[in-house]
Amino acid sequence: MSKEQMISKVSDIVTDTFEKLAFLFLVPLDQICVEEEESISVRVLFEGPHKGSMTLKVPILKAQEIAQNMLGIDDATEESVVEDALKECINILCGNVLPELFGKREIFKIGRPFRIDLEEGVDNSERGFKVSFESEDGYCLTVSLLLGSSLEEASKEGEAGSND
């Protein structure tokens, strides 16, 4: 699987997940957006046939709306609740992305999601990629995946190990 194919699969999972979970309609962008607004970032680490991390970065205002939609409430939401909602989002995203990229029969262990204050640069390298998405009202969300090894190696092994 090429990196472009991986990005396309991740994009599909991200748009589908936010639509089902938070009634949020996202469009993948060709470029990574530079977000000036204050954001919240959450991350999960995973282990298994491949080690790595997945990170989600969301502007605070949008994150509040996501939490409200997930919980079905209208009022302003406490920051801890917003954080928990995003943690569950990244947990679900990662659980859906790994089998899609690395083989449906592989067993991964996904750690507990945690908040990160500063996102260390996961640029589009051979070990990972970032994808940005735009919401209908113009907010930008970014999802990134970083592996311990190169993407190319990892995806080859995944294909060899899967039956489909």
Next chain:
Amino acid sequence: MSFNILLVDDSAVMREIIKKTLRLSGIPLGELLEGANGKEGLELLNNNWVDLVIADINMPVMDGEEMLDAMKKDENLKDIPVLVVSTEGSESRIERLKAKGVRFLRKPFSPEKLRDEIYDLLGVNYHEQRADDF
């Protein structure tokens, strides 16, 4: 008749989402019990009458699969229907869970899908139930 349901998930947000879906589903609800891991789930099962368990897999302290194994070994708990609601994507692990006699629903799910799975598991006919409501 109403159903006592136990929710076991380490995410409080996910428990809220499931509770919201249950309330909107029209399922006659008795007590809703909540645990944040398998160990808490087992304690609640031992002290309460539960008609259905909705459990996550990936949890700290004791995961959902360990909880399920403990339930299967317990004469009083082994026949309680279990719906696993998880992000688990590995087909081998899902098959292993299904072989233990549970239903599996992948996150993210639509509220309708969750409702239908529960109606099915509880053996309640949704349309009859709705007709009763009016």
